[in-house]
Amino acid sequence: MIEVTDLTVRYGGVTSLDGMNLHFDSGVCGLIGPNGAGKTTFFNVLSGFVRPAAGSVTAFGDDLLRMAHFRRARWGIRRTFQTEQAISALSVYDNVAMIHSAMRGAARRADVLAAIEFVGGGISPDAKVGSLTAGQRRLVEVARAVAGKPRLVLLDEPAAGLPDSETEHLTGVIKNIPEHTGALTILVDHDMSLVSAVCGTTAVLDFGKLIASGPTAQVLRDENVMRAYLGTAEVI
Numbered sequence: 001m002i003e004v005t006d007l008t009v010r011y012g013g014v015t016s017l018d019g020m021n022l023h024f025d026s027g028v029c030g031l032i033g034p035n036g037a038g039k040t041t042f043f044n045v046l047s048g049f050v051r052p053a054a055g056s057v058t059a060f061g062d063d064l065l066r067m068a069h070f071r072r073a074r075w076g077i078r079r080t081f082q083t084e085q086a087i088s089a090l091s092v093y094d095n096v097a098m099i100h101s102a103m104r105g106a107a108r109r110a111d112v113l114a115a116i117e118f119v120g121g122g123i124s125p126d127a128k129v130g131s132l133t134a135g136q137r138r139l140v141e142v143a144r145a146v147a148g149k150p151r152l153v154l155l156d157e158p159a160a161g162l163p164d165s166e167t168e169h170l171t172g173v174i175k176n177i178p179e180h181t182g183a184l185t186i187l188v189d190h191d192m193s194l195v196s197a198v199c200g201t202t203a204v205l206d207f208g209k210l211i212a213s214g215p216t217a218q219v220l221r222d223e224n225v226m227r228a229y230l231g232t233a234e235v236i
Protein backbone atom coordinates (compact mmCIF):
# COMPACT_ATOMS: atom_id res chain seq x y z
CA MET A 1 0.00 0.00 0.00
CA ILE A 2 1.25 3.48 -0.81
CA GLU A 3 -0.31 6.73 0.31
CA VAL A 4 0.86 10.05 -1.11
CA THR A 5 -0.36 13.30 0.39
CA ASP A 6 0.11 16.83 -0.94
CA LEU A 7 3.40 15.97 -2.62
CA THR A 8 5.04 19.01 -4.16
CA VAL A 9 8.28 19.21 -6.14
CA ARG A 10 9.72 22.41 -7.56
CA TYR A 11 12.66 22.89 -9.87
CA GLY A 12 13.23 26.63 -9.65
CA GLY A 13 10.16 28.16 -11.28
CA VAL A 14 8.81 24.80 -12.54
CA THR A 15 6.35 22.99 -10.26
CA SER A 16 6.60 19.35 -11.38
CA LEU A 17 4.35 17.92 -8.68
CA ASP A 18 1.70 20.26 -7.37
CA GLY A 19 0.09 18.86 -4.19
CA MET A 20 -0.20 15.35 -5.65
CA ASN A 21 -2.40 12.87 -3.76
CA LEU A 22 -2.45 9.16 -4.54
CA HIS A 23 -3.46 5.85 -3.01
CA PHE A 24 -2.54 2.46 -4.45
CA ASP A 25 -3.31 -0.77 -2.60
CA SER A 26 -1.72 -3.74 -4.32
CA GLY A 27 -1.17 -5.49 -7.65
CA VAL A 28 -0.02 -3.62 -10.75
CA CYS A 29 -1.19 0.00 -10.72
CA GLY A 30 -0.88 2.38 -13.66
CA LEU A 31 0.32 5.97 -13.48
CA ILE A 32 -0.34 7.78 -16.72
CA GLY A 33 -0.45 11.34 -17.98
CA PRO A 34 0.80 13.56 -20.79
CA ASN A 35 4.50 14.30 -21.32
CA GLY A 36 5.79 16.47 -18.51
CA ALA A 37 2.92 15.58 -16.14
CA GLY A 38 5.37 14.60 -13.38
CA LYS A 39 5.39 10.79 -13.52
CA THR A 40 9.17 10.33 -13.56
CA THR A 41 9.53 13.07 -10.96
CA PHE A 42 7.26 11.01 -8.70
CA PHE A 43 9.48 7.95 -9.20
CA ASN A 44 12.51 10.13 -8.49
CA VAL A 45 10.97 11.21 -5.19
CA LEU A 46 10.22 7.61 -4.18
CA SER A 47 13.68 6.42 -5.05
CA GLY A 48 15.41 9.35 -3.37
CA PHE A 49 16.84 11.28 -6.34
CA VAL A 50 14.63 14.28 -5.67
CA ARG A 51 13.71 15.86 -2.36
CA PRO A 52 10.17 17.26 -2.38
CA ALA A 53 9.33 20.75 -1.14
CA ALA A 54 6.29 19.41 0.76
CA GLY A 55 4.11 16.39 1.30
CA SER A 56 4.38 12.84 2.62
CA VAL A 57 4.68 9.33 1.24
CA THR A 58 3.83 6.27 3.35
CA ALA A 59 4.49 2.80 1.97
CA PHE A 60 3.42 -0.27 3.94
CA GLY A 61 3.32 1.88 7.06
CA ASP A 62 6.81 3.35 6.62
CA ASP A 63 7.52 7.02 6.02
CA LEU A 64 9.60 6.84 2.84
CA LEU A 65 10.66 10.46 2.78
CA ARG A 66 12.29 10.14 6.19
CA MET A 67 14.30 7.14 5.02
CA ALA A 68 17.84 7.85 3.79
CA HIS A 69 17.89 7.20 0.04
CA PHE A 70 20.59 4.52 0.35
CA ARG A 71 18.33 2.56 2.75
CA ARG A 72 15.42 2.51 0.31
CA ALA A 73 16.88 -0.27 -1.85
CA ARG A 74 17.33 -2.48 1.20
CA TRP A 75 13.82 -1.58 2.33
CA GLY A 76 12.60 -2.93 -1.03
CA ILE A 77 12.26 -0.18 -3.61
CA ARG A 78 13.28 -1.22 -7.12
CA ARG A 79 12.89 0.72 -10.31
CA THR A 80 13.63 0.76 -13.98
CA PHE A 81 14.58 3.91 -15.85
CA GLN A 82 13.67 5.21 -19.29
CA THR A 83 17.28 4.52 -20.28
CA GLU A 84 18.74 1.05 -19.78
CA GLN A 85 20.94 0.72 -16.71
CA ALA A 86 22.43 -2.76 -17.23
CA ILE A 87 26.12 -2.79 -18.12
CA SER A 88 26.66 -4.25 -21.63
CA ALA A 89 30.07 -5.77 -20.93
CA LEU A 90 28.82 -7.76 -17.91
CA SER A 91 26.77 -10.95 -17.89
CA VAL A 92 23.06 -10.97 -17.21
CA TYR A 93 23.79 -12.74 -13.92
CA ASP A 94 26.24 -10.08 -12.74
CA ASN A 95 23.89 -7.27 -13.74
CA VAL A 96 21.07 -8.74 -11.68
CA ALA A 97 23.31 -9.77 -8.77
CA MET A 98 24.76 -6.29 -8.35
CA ILE A 99 21.48 -4.83 -7.12
CA HIS A 100 21.36 -7.22 -4.16
CA SER A 101 22.18 -5.55 -0.89
CA ALA A 102 20.84 -7.95 1.72
CA MET A 103 21.28 -11.55 0.59
CA ARG A 104 24.53 -13.48 0.44
CA GLY A 105 25.83 -16.83 -0.80
CA ALA A 106 23.54 -19.56 -2.09
CA ALA A 107 20.34 -17.65 -1.28
CA ARG A 108 21.54 -14.71 -3.36
CA ARG A 109 22.52 -16.94 -6.28
CA ALA A 110 19.15 -18.73 -6.21
CA ASP A 111 17.28 -15.44 -6.07
CA VAL A 112 19.22 -13.97 -9.01
CA LEU A 113 18.61 -17.07 -11.13
CA ALA A 114 14.92 -17.05 -10.17
CA ALA A 115 14.61 -13.43 -11.29
CA ILE A 116 16.22 -14.25 -14.67
CA GLU A 117 14.01 -17.30 -15.09
CA PHE A 118 10.95 -15.26 -14.14
CA VAL A 119 11.41 -12.76 -17.00
CA GLY A 120 11.97 -15.59 -19.54
CA GLY A 121 12.71 -14.55 -23.11
CA GLY A 122 15.34 -17.26 -23.60
CA ILE A 123 18.00 -15.27 -21.73
CA SER A 124 21.03 -17.19 -20.49
CA PRO A 125 22.40 -15.92 -17.16
CA ASP A 126 25.91 -16.15 -18.69
CA ALA A 127 25.15 -14.05 -21.78
CA LYS A 128 26.71 -10.61 -21.98
CA VAL A 129 23.96 -7.99 -21.89
CA GLY A 130 25.52 -6.32 -24.96
CA SER A 131 24.81 -9.44 -27.02
CA LEU A 132 21.05 -9.43 -26.30
CA THR A 133 18.18 -8.06 -28.39
CA ALA A 134 16.45 -4.84 -27.31
CA GLY A 135 13.52 -6.83 -25.92
CA GLN A 136 15.80 -9.13 -23.94
CA ARG A 137 17.73 -6.18 -22.53
CA ARG A 138 14.44 -4.70 -21.36
CA LEU A 139 13.69 -7.99 -19.62
CA VAL A 140 17.06 -7.77 -17.86
CA GLU A 141 16.00 -4.36 -16.53
CA VAL A 142 12.85 -5.98 -15.16
CA ALA A 143 14.85 -8.89 -13.70
CA ARG A 144 16.95 -6.33 -11.80
CA ALA A 145 13.72 -4.84 -10.44
CA VAL A 146 12.26 -8.12 -9.16
CA ALA A 147 15.39 -9.55 -7.51
CA GLY A 148 16.04 -9.31 -3.78
CA LYS A 149 12.55 -9.31 -2.31
CA PRO A 150 11.16 -5.99 -3.54
CA ARG A 151 8.16 -4.39 -1.85
CA LEU A 152 7.65 -1.58 -4.34
CA VAL A 153 8.55 -2.01 -8.04
CA LEU A 154 8.54 1.11 -10.21
CA LEU A 155 8.58 0.58 -13.98
CA ASP A 156 9.24 3.69 -16.07
CA GLU A 157 8.07 3.10 -19.66
CA PRO A 158 9.37 -0.48 -19.85
CA ALA A 159 7.72 -1.11 -23.23
CA ALA A 160 8.78 2.10 -25.00
CA GLY A 161 9.99 1.40 -28.53
CA LEU A 162 9.53 -2.37 -28.39
CA PRO A 163 7.88 -4.26 -31.28
CA ASP A 164 4.44 -5.78 -30.55
CA SER A 165 5.71 -9.35 -30.18
CA GLU A 166 8.17 -8.31 -27.44
CA THR A 167 5.62 -6.06 -25.74
CA GLU A 168 3.29 -9.05 -25.58
CA HIS A 169 5.85 -11.11 -23.65
CA LEU A 170 6.68 -8.18 -21.37
CA THR A 171 2.96 -7.70 -20.68
CA GLY A 172 2.74 -11.22 -19.25
CA VAL A 173 5.87 -10.68 -17.18
CA ILE A 174 4.68 -7.39 -15.66
CA LYS A 175 1.26 -8.85 -14.91
CA ASN A 176 2.89 -11.61 -12.84
CA ILE A 177 5.25 -9.41 -10.79
CA PRO A 178 2.92 -9.03 -7.77
CA GLU A 179 2.27 -12.76 -7.61
CA HIS A 180 5.98 -13.60 -8.04
CA THR A 181 7.32 -11.04 -5.58
CA GLY A 182 4.40 -9.78 -3.49
CA ALA A 183 5.42 -6.25 -4.45
CA LEU A 184 3.11 -3.39 -5.25
CA THR A 185 4.05 -2.53 -8.83
CA ILE A 186 3.57 0.91 -10.38
CA LEU A 187 3.71 1.10 -14.15
CA VAL A 188 4.29 4.37 -16.00
CA ASP A 189 3.70 3.94 -19.71
CA HIS A 190 2.15 5.70 -22.68
CA ASP A 191 1.03 2.39 -24.20
CA MET A 192 -2.63 2.27 -23.17
CA SER A 193 -3.03 -1.31 -24.40
CA LEU A 194 -0.30 -2.35 -21.98
CA VAL A 195 -1.79 -0.30 -19.14
CA SER A 196 -5.25 -1.78 -19.80
CA ALA A 197 -3.85 -5.30 -19.95
CA VAL A 198 -1.91 -5.24 -16.68
CA CYS A 199 -3.25 -2.51 -14.39
CA GLY A 200 -6.29 -3.12 -12.21
CA THR A 201 -6.14 0.46 -10.94
CA THR A 202 -4.84 3.51 -12.78
CA ALA A 203 -4.20 7.08 -11.69
CA VAL A 204 -3.74 10.06 -13.99
CA LEU A 205 -1.42 13.00 -13.47
CA ASP A 206 -1.74 16.27 -15.34
CA PHE A 207 0.48 19.27 -14.57
CA GLY A 208 1.63 17.56 -11.37
CA LYS A 209 -1.88 17.00 -9.99
CA LEU A 210 -3.93 13.84 -9.78
CA ILE A 211 -6.97 14.28 -12.03
CA ALA A 212 -8.44 10.76 -11.85
CA SER A 213 -7.93 7.43 -10.15
CA GLY A 214 -9.86 4.16 -10.07
CA PRO A 215 -10.48 0.99 -12.06
CA THR A 216 -8.44 1.28 -15.27
CA ALA A 217 -11.29 0.86 -17.78
CA GLN A 218 -13.33 3.51 -15.98
CA VAL A 219 -10.41 5.96 -15.75
CA LEU A 220 -9.59 5.61 -19.45
CA ARG A 221 -13.19 6.54 -20.28
CA ASP A 222 -13.14 9.61 -18.00
CA GLU A 223 -13.75 12.78 -20.01
CA ASN A 224 -11.17 14.83 -18.09
CA VAL A 225 -8.58 12.15 -18.73
CA MET A 226 -9.31 11.99 -22.44
CA ARG A 227 -9.13 15.76 -22.66
CA ALA A 228 -5.86 16.01 -20.72
CA TYR A 229 -4.17 13.04 -22.25
CA LEU A 230 -5.21 12.96 -25.86
CA GLY A 231 -7.15 16.12 -26.60
CA THR A 232 -10.73 15.02 -27.20
CA ALA A 233 -9.95 11.69 -28.84
CA GLU A 234 -10.71 8.39 -27.20
CA VAL A 235 -7.83 6.91 -25.20
CA ILE A 236 -8.14 3.42 -26.67
Ligand SMILES: Nc1ncnc2c1ncn2[C@@H]1O[C@H](COP(=O)(O)OP(=O)(O)OP(=O)(O)O)[C@@H](O)[C@H]1O
Pocket residue numbers: 011014015016033034035036037038039040041042
Ligand atom coordinates in the same frame (compact mmCIF):
# COMPACT_ATOMS: atom_id res chain seq x y z
N1 LIG B 1 15.88 18.21 -13.24
C1 LIG B 1 14.90 19.01 -13.68
N2 LIG B 1 15.07 20.35 -13.74
C2 LIG B 1 14.08 21.17 -14.15
N3 LIG B 1 12.86 20.75 -14.55
C3 LIG B 1 12.64 19.43 -14.52
C4 LIG B 1 13.62 18.49 -14.10
N4 LIG B 1 13.10 17.24 -14.18
C5 LIG B 1 11.84 17.40 -14.64
N5 LIG B 1 11.57 18.70 -14.86
C6 LIG B 1 10.30 19.26 -15.33
O1 LIG B 1 9.27 18.74 -14.50
C7 LIG B 1 8.11 18.46 -15.26
C8 LIG B 1 7.73 17.00 -15.06
O2 LIG B 1 8.72 16.18 -15.72
P1 LIG B 1 8.67 14.60 -15.66
O3 LIG B 1 9.87 14.09 -16.38
O4 LIG B 1 8.46 14.15 -14.27
O5 LIG B 1 7.34 14.30 -16.51
P2 LIG B 1 6.81 12.90 -17.08
O6 LIG B 1 5.36 12.87 -16.78
O7 LIG B 1 7.65 11.77 -16.58
O8 LIG B 1 7.02 13.08 -18.66
P3 LIG B 1 7.31 11.98 -19.82
O9 LIG B 1 6.04 11.24 -20.05
O10 LIG B 1 7.69 12.83 -20.99
O11 LIG B 1 8.44 11.11 -19.34
C9 LIG B 1 8.43 18.83 -16.71
O12 LIG B 1 7.98 20.16 -16.92
C10 LIG B 1 9.94 18.78 -16.73
O13 LIG B 1 10.46 19.63 -17.73
